[in-house]
Amino acid sequence: MKRCYLVGMVFLLVFAAGCSVPVEQEAVEENMTTRDLAGFVREAATYAKTAGEDAALAEFNNGAGRFSRGALYVYAYDYNGTLLAHPYEKDAVRTNRENWTDVRGLPAIRIGAHTAADGGGYIAYLYPAPENGSIDESAKGTYVPKIGYVAPAGETWWVASGVYLSEAAGPGREPYPEPVSAMIDLVERGAAYGREQGAEAAFSEISNASGMFVDPAGHYLYAYDYNGTLLAHPHLQASIGTSLIEREDPFGMKNIRALRDTAESGGGFIVFVWPNPEQENREELKIGYVLPGDETWWVGSGVYLSEITGEDASFPSPAP
Structure with missing residues (x-):
């Protein structure tokens, strides 16, 4: 948006x-x-x-x-x-x-x-x-x-x-800008679905690119275990089953580890850097939200900063 x-x-x-x-x-x-x-x-x-x-x-x-x-x-x-x-x-x-x-x-x-x-x-x-x-x-x-x-x-x-x-939501858009509120709802529904239908059913639905956890704006869910192994993703099918716990962004933040730690502490917001496919995969800040599914896995999603500001917020040159 x-x-x-x-x-x-x-x-x-x-x-x-x-x-x-x-x-x-x-x-x-x-x-x-x-x-x-x-x-x-x-x-x-x-x-x-x-x-x-x-x-x-x-x-x-x-x-x-x-x-x-x-x-x-x-x-x-x-x-x-x-x-x-x-x-x-x-x-x-x-x-x-x-x-x-x-x-x-x-x-x-x-x-x-x-x-x-x-x-x-x-x-x-x-x-x-x-x-x-x-x-x-x-x-x-x-x-x-x-x-x-x-x-x-x-x-x-x-x-x-x-x-x-x-x-930054503005009048009538509390408590967050609409893309963020929709993203939070997506994560909450994904975590609830996993608890109600079981982990395997949740992973299957999360990995479905045309499923219930990919919204019209293109936001999607992903799921990891607490070792950082990717369990479900609609767009990174080849990486499912791979541990990404040591993945490091250009500024030195290990963002999968940070996302995992956020979920392990009960969940909530996190800001991290991730490539934006709509900006030729240039790195961009992303506001994420994660929740634990159970004691073995967690689920998350995110909104790029440009979706909130309406302007390209990707980094035009590599980070030092």
Whole structure:
């Protein structure tokens, strides 16, 4: 689905531990789209190039500045992973977070830097939801999906902002954008089918490319055991029976292992990198959802970031 989804009460947070932000302030616009978010970040990048790095960083660090619009604000990193600006978490500025990963192991800062270096674009990751006006990165159970946009601000640094996925649904589309809600429903139905009809029946139906677990938009289910062996897939028939547990994406994340660990912990969201066949198999971030079938197998599905933003979100060049 190539369309932008309206963003309601936008609440933007950043990659900064223990961040305290104005969570009760409203965004500038109630009907902001993901394109508006991109435009806001590009505006900040243009300002950085015209005002100069020092002046721009001072403005981005200013909680009352032109790029701190209530809950909408910009943060900045250099390409070495050092946080350069954040209007609400001054103590974290000048700390290096290059190797920071989200709760599932996605190296979000490196992905943001790579995307910015290639001209900018959308990213996705998991980040803690706010509680009592603050963010606690050590609270593993609070991580939820976010969508961000990044843009180069100069030769050595980049700027960004982000919105929680639940707030990217827009009016009347709660709690998530439609492709994500449909994907979650698909996974829930697949896990329930396996419990009701048995694992073998579930694997047979999941592997059927025209079966009940391939929806009109092309979303599908897959099933693995907890050793990472592929048990069912409508499009990777030749790999069924093969362990993919050591598969590693271009950024170094072992995504099958991370998906397995997510299912083993009870299931939920995960963001990972996977080739997109609609973009000539270029790598793209994918928001996934997995659930355990029983104690021996699990099931999952995913939505590419481009399905939510309506724009090509694949990586235009190989990751470092």
